[in-house]
Amino acid sequence: xxxxxxxxxxxxxxxxxxxxxxxxxxxxxxxxxxxxxxxxxxxxxxxxxxxxxxxxxxxxxxxxxxxxxxxxxxxxxxxxxxxxxxxxxxxxxxxxxxxxxxxxxxxxxxxxxxxxxxxxxxxxxxxxxxxxxxxxxxxxxxxxxxxxxxxxxxxxxxxxxxxxxxxxxxxxxxxxxxxxxx
Amino acid sequence: xxxxxxxxxxxxxxxxxxxxxxxxxxxxxxxxxxxxxxxxxxxxxxxxxxxxxxxxxxxxxxxxxxxxxxxxxxxxxxxxxxxxxxxxxxxxxxxxxxxxxxxxxxxxxxxxxxxxxxxxxxxxxxxxxxxxxxxxxxxxxxxxxxxxxxxxxxxxxxxxxxxxxxxxxxxxxxxxxxxxxxxxxxxxxxxxxxxxxxxxxxxxxxxxxxxxxxxxxxxxxxxxxxxxxxxxxxxxxxxxxxxxxxxxxxxxxxxxxxxxxxxxxxxxxxxxxxxxxxxxxxxxxxxxxxxxxxxxxxxxxxxxxxxxxxxxxxxxxxxxxxxxxxxxxxxxxxxxxxxxxxxxxxxxxxxxxxxxxxxxxxxxxxxxxxxxxxxxxxxxxx
Numbered sequence: 001x002x003x004x005x006x007x008x009x010x011x012x013x014x015x016x017x018x019x020x021x022x023x024x025x026x027x028x029x030x031x032x033x034x035x036x037x038x039x040x041x042x043x044x045x046x047x048x049x050x051x052x053x054x055x056x057x058x059x060x061x062x063x064x065x066x067x068x069x070x071x072x073x074x075x076x077x078x079x080x081x082x083x084x085x086x087x088x089x090x091x092x093x094x095x096x097x098x099x100x101x102x103x104x105x106x107x108x109x110x111x112x113x114x115x116x117x118x119x120x121x122x123x124x125x126x127x128x129x130x131x132x133x134x135x136x137x138x139x140x141x142x143x144x145x146x147x148x149x150x151x152x153x154x155x156x157x158x159x160x161x162x163x164x165x166x167x168x169x170x171x172x173x174x175x176x177x178x179x180x181x182x
Numbered sequence: 183x184x185x186x187x188x189x190x191x192x193x194x195x196x197x198x199x200x201x202x203x204x205x206x207x208x209x210x211x212x213x214x215x216x217x218x219x220x221x222x223x224x225x226x227x228x229x230x231x232x233x234x235x236x237x238x239x240x241x242x243x244x245x246x247x248x249x250x251x252x253x254x255x256x257x258x259x260x261x262x263x264x265x266x267x268x269x270x271x272x273x274x275x276x277x278x279x280x281x282x283x284x285x286x287x288x289x290x291x292x293x294x295x296x297x298x299x300x301x302x303x304x305x306x307x308x309x310x311x312x313x314x315x316x317x318x319x320x321x322x323x324x325x326x327x328x329x330x331x332x333x334x335x336x337x338x339x340x341x342x343x344x345x346x347x348x349x350x351x352x353x354x355x356x357x358x359x360x361x362x363x364x365x366x367x368x369x370x371x372x373x374x375x376x377x378x379x380x381x382x383x384x385x386x387x388x389x390x391x392x393x394x395x396x397x398x399x400x401x402x403x404x405x406x407x408x409x410x411x412x413x414x415x416x417x418x419x420x421x422x423x424x425x426x427x428x429x430x431x432x433x434x435x436x437x438x439x440x441x442x443x444x445x446x447x448x449x450x451x452x453x454x455x456x457x458x459x460x461x462x463x464x465x466x467x468x469x470x471x472x473x474x475x476x477x478x479x480x481x482x483x484x485x486x487x488x489x490x491x492x493x494x495x496x497x498x499x500x501x502x503x504x505x506x507x508x509x510x511x512x513x514x515x516x517x518x519x520x521x522x523x524x525x526x527x528x529x530x531x532x533x534x535x536x537x538x539x540x541x542x543x544x545x546x547x548x549x550x551x552x553x554x555x556x557x558x559x560x561x562x563x564x
Binding site: 021024025028029030034035036037038039061062063064065067 | 183187188189355358359360361362470471473474477546548549550
């Protein structure tokens with residue numbers, strides 16, 4: 001497989017780091033792949049643009065930072081402005097269509113999805129925005145299976161939150177399906 | 183699914199390993215980037231019957247684990263640069279009184295409060311020379327989670343074997359990085375138990391009278407035997423002495439017990455060293471970048487090798503001299519202004535063939551940074 005370098009970005013509190021950890025952990029524990037996850041830490045993680053780097057590969061991973069991302073996920077305009085230059089030419093850019101108004105052209109396959117609106121319409125809980133995004137990222141990258149991420153959510157989250165999060169994963173997958181059939 | 187496979191931070195790995203090694207007491211004052219160690223210890227240790235104490239500062243933290251260790255319990259503390267500075271006085275006491283304990287320093291940028299949330303490896307010399315007076319010390323490090331586990335257990339083992347404080351130098355990058363770790367089954371790594379005296383209760387116990395093999399059996403303080411412990415030069419009873427013969431004997435003992443066993447304490451990994459033209463020497467997070475470059479260049483036929491040091495003190499001079507002997511030049515990769523570089527230069531026959539690739543701006547050195555230095559040395563330009 002190709003080495004996958006993903007950069008999850010957004011603002012502190014949106015859960016992008018949680019999503020990144022879930023993705024990397026699922027790859028390691030459910031898919032027997034190698035993965036590393038690191039996050040920006042410090043003043044920038046409190047308010048401004050926060051980021052988490054994930055590398056997934058079937059070979060050993062030594063250098064743990066993403067310098068050029070195959071997949072860039074942006075959940076805020078500030079994050080997009082800060083990290084858009086880090087995408088590899090021809091990479092994949094996943095953004096929320098309401099929260100990120102792409103002003104500049106980026107040399108990448110762009111997938112703009114209405115995560116925020118879809119979550120508010122169907123689940124009505126903005127807290128699962130990150131999990132909906134994660135479902136979409138998994139659907140489009142196919143780096144881990146949907147069942148794996150659900151099993152991990154079941155392990156990690158309290159039972160009362162399982163159903164909402166499973167719905168959010170499925171919603172993300174559905175948004176990608178609709179986008180791709182357009 | 184293998185239950186022993188976890189996806190956790192390096193700091194959490196250190197906790198798992200300390201528990202594996204049999205830690206019973208932790209005292210600390212949380213400080214970035216080591217905080218997760220105290221946090222995890224606070225929840226895990228009491229579950230297993232151990233004790234966790236949050237102290238008022240790092241001075242008391244090290245003093246508390248010294249006391250706990252004397253009473254017969256494996257003990258550890260964790261900190262970062264500023265806290266490690268405060269610990270230097272008690273570190274000397276543990277060296278002098280020969281009290282086994284493990285001090286984890288998850289390095290950040292210094293001096294002073296420096297760069298709390300960024301990477302650095304500037305405490306290598308502090309680990310060796312931070313406390314005053316001639317002495318020797320053991321300091322270990324690791325670059326990946328499996329090795330952090332191993333080296334944490336080794337730190338406890340060396341502490342018990344040599345009756346000495348052992349310093350584990352981790353860094354912000356590996357401490358906060360999440361990656362795969364397989365927790366070894368109990369028994370897979372040999373654990374060194376506390377060597378206790380066979381002297382019966384009621385019979386005089388001499389705490390600093392070595393056995394034939396040089397090791398000093400301990401007696402749990404406050405238990406069967408009364409004895410004295412001091413930071414002053416002391417005789418075999420533990421009582422202060424300024425007798426030149428005793429002073430000389432003790433300092434030689436403190437230094438020799440470590441330096442004479444440096445080959446047994448040396449831990450390292452060699453990658454493609456045998457036929458290497460150019461050698462990198464690195465450790466901790468920097469070694470990840472070095473290994474990335476080595477594997478990448480090897481796949482293109484370049485004969486690059488890496489010596490990854492896991493024991494930093496006592497410095498493994500002979501191993502370094504040996505691997506540097508047949509290469510065109512050596513580049514030391516680290517995140518400070520050349521602390522291990524100086525040791526490598528002292529160890530080899532031709533110090534002019536040793537170069538430095540470093541970063542001192544709080545960012546992890548990248549494979550490209552190292553490659554650029556290699557190109558400059560080779561006259562290829564960047």
